Amino acid sequence: GNSVTQMEGPVTLSEEAFLTINCTYTATGYPSLFWYVQYPGEGLQLLLKATKADDKGSNKGFEATYRKETTSFHLEKGSVQVSDSAVYFCALRKGSSNTGKLIFGQGTTLQVKP
């Protein structure tokens, strides 16, 4: 079945460091791929998405490129801030129009220290 695997956390970085959170997926065909962010005590917010191979999603300085050949969708940011501390979820959606459920990875906690 379809699945998503993320790197284990927590990831601890100093402010202005470079961030990479790895995400790989297993799916038939071409799923849509997403990154969601969950700040402490809040719900999930869509951070970025990509719907076909080689697409790059970007938002708030974060980027991820849909790599079909490596079945990956790694999240990157050039310079993290303390306010980026949150849990990040990689997800895919694949299926017919009204049954394409969103499948999440296990989440990666990011802690950014001043």
Place this chain on the structure above:
Amino acid sequence: DTAVSQTPKYLVTQMGNDKSIKCEQNLGHDTMYWYKQDSKKFLKIMFSYNNKELIINETVPNRFSPKSPDKAHLNLHINSLELGDSAVYFCASSPRTDNYGYTFGSGTRLTVV
């Protein structure tokens, strides 16, 4: 003008009680969902409704019963609450196509004591 709203935000109750969580979306989406997030932050889909019709029903105890009176509302009723039901429950909605992600509510933290 909240897009997906859930009530209550916090719910503390005793074992054996019955409780409900309500969800409403004003985005005009056709499909609504319930997810459970456990203490390790893992998210698992429970149910999905499309225009009031149940389309996804994962392996969930039958103490959990969703109800969708119309396509803008999806409620979750839980009977005979158990300690293991303690979690954060998220409601979400989406348009029909795969290209779109979901819009999530802010969650209901359920604590069973």
